[in-house]
Amino acid sequence: MPTLKPIDQNPPVEEPLxxxxxxxxxxxxxxxxxxxxxxxxxxxLELPCSDTFQPRVAAVISPSLFYIMNPGRVNxxxxxxxxxxxxxxxxxxxxxxxxxxxxxxxxxxxFSGDKNWYRAVVLEVTTKHAHVIYxxxxxxxxxxxxxxxxxxxxxxxHPFQIVRCGLAGKEHFPTVWPTEVLELFGIQLSGxxxxxxxxxxxxxxxxxxxxxxxxxxxxxxxxxxxxLQKGQSKANSKLPSIVNEEKKDLDKRQTQTVSSNxxxxxxxxxxxxxxxxxxxxxxxxxxxxLEEPENMxxxxxxxxxxxxxxxxxxxGSSAPQSCCCLELKQKIDHIEKLILLLVKQVGxxx
Numbered sequence: 001m002p003t004l005k006p007i008d009q010n011p012p013v014e015e016p017l018x019x020x021x022x023x024x025x026x027x028x029x030x031x032x033x034x035x036x037x038x039x040x041x042x043x044x045l046e047l048p049c050s051d052t053f054q055p056r057v058a059a060v061i062s063p064s065l066f067y068i069m070n071p072g073r074v075n076x077x078x079x080x081x082x083x084x085x086x087x088x089x090x091x092x093x094x095x096x097x098x099x100x101x102x103x104x105x106x107x108x109x110x111f112s113g114d115k116n117w118y119r120a121v122v123l124e125v126t127t128k129h130a131h132v133i134y135x136x137x138x139x140x141x142x143x144x145x146x147x148x149x150x151x152x153x154x155x156x157x158h159p160f161q162i163v164r165c166g167l168a169g170k171e172h173f174p175t176v177w178p179t180e181v182l183e184l185f186g187i188q189l190s191g192x193x194x195x196x197x198x199x200x201x202x203x204x205x206x207x208x209x210x211x212x213x214x215x216x217x218x219x220x221x222x223x224x225x226x227x228l229q230k231g232q233s234k235a236n237s238k239l240p241s242i243v244n245e246e247k248k249d250l251d252k253r254q255t256q257t258v259s260s261n262x263x264x265x266x267x268x269x270x271x272x273x274x275x276x277x278x279x280x281x282x283x284x285x286x287x288x289x290l291e292e293p294e295n296m297x298x299x300x301x302x303x304x305x306x307x308x309x310x311x312x313x314x315x316g317s318s319a320p321q322s323c324c325c326l327e328l329k330q331k332i333d334h335i336e337k338l339i340l341l342l343v344k345q346v347g348x349x350x
Contacts, residue, residue, distance in 0.1 A: 096146030
């Protein structure tokens with residue numbers, strides 16, 4: 001059996017063909033020829049319902065999609081036969097390859113260590129490179145797209161030694177995972193982990209994972225769901241800034257409307273009732289100026305006069321006046337009386 005060296009290189013910084021973290025590529029359409037050459041729906045090994053086992057994690061995309069190595073016994077003779085068939089097939093294919101497989105697709109990849117071809121699964125792809133995991137050994141590396149070839153259905157008859165898995169409870173999982181939850185999941189898998197098979201959904205083995213710690217085991221499924229719900233509640237509690245601004249502006253307009261209505265009601269009632277001018281006279285001060293009626297109380301300024309009138313000539317006029325002008329006239333008359341009274345007092349003192 002060929003032995004692959006442990007290689008885990010990060011893909012070069014290029015524009016990738018985006019993959020959502022449920023394992024599906026974000027592309028509008030996939031041609032039938034391409035999907036047949038690089039199948040996404042390759043059949044994975046279905047794990048037997050057995051007792052708790054310790055999984056060997058090979059690659060992690062998200063809690064919805066990760067790969068572990070086959071925990072069962074490997075049929076070495078069968079694997080050797082498959083490698084021979086892969087080598088024969090790839091030696092007859094035109095190189096370089098011009099097709100770009102999608103993330104999650106099965107393919108054949110040329111290992112840089114010995115230049116031999118092996119079955120592989122694409123984890124990420126850019127315009128020039130692909131990050132792959134060798135499906136029967138668990139090693140990962142980045143190879144040129146020219147070192148990727150389509151794979152035939154015959155070469156997929158024997159299941160890969162990597163097993164497609166996901167956490168149980170996928171019905172509650174999002175299409176795109178928050179970055180902080182992905183990081184948390186990676187941290188949880190970095191320690192000792194135990195797994196229990198909960199079922200098979202036709203695509204992935206659904207597992208419950210438990211992190212082994214010094215005092216008590218921790219349910220990774222519950223931790224991830226809790227972190228996901230917490231992140232969603234935070235997102236729901238924070239409205240976009242534009243919505244906040246619109247809400248503040250609406251509240252401001254409503255407040256102005258209410259205060260304007262109150263001012264109008266007060267002014268109308270002031271014009272209908274008889275005022276005791278002595279009780280309502282404002283205190284005299286140096287800042288009180290008769291020629292600036294806008295310094296009068298705000299209740300009179302909020303109501304506009306329907307017809308501008310000459311205040312000084314309206315003393316003896318019987319023409320109808322608006323409520324604000326009537327009240328202003330009353331206040332001016334009262335102030336004139338007070339000024340005359342003060343003048344008489346000052347003259348008497350002298």
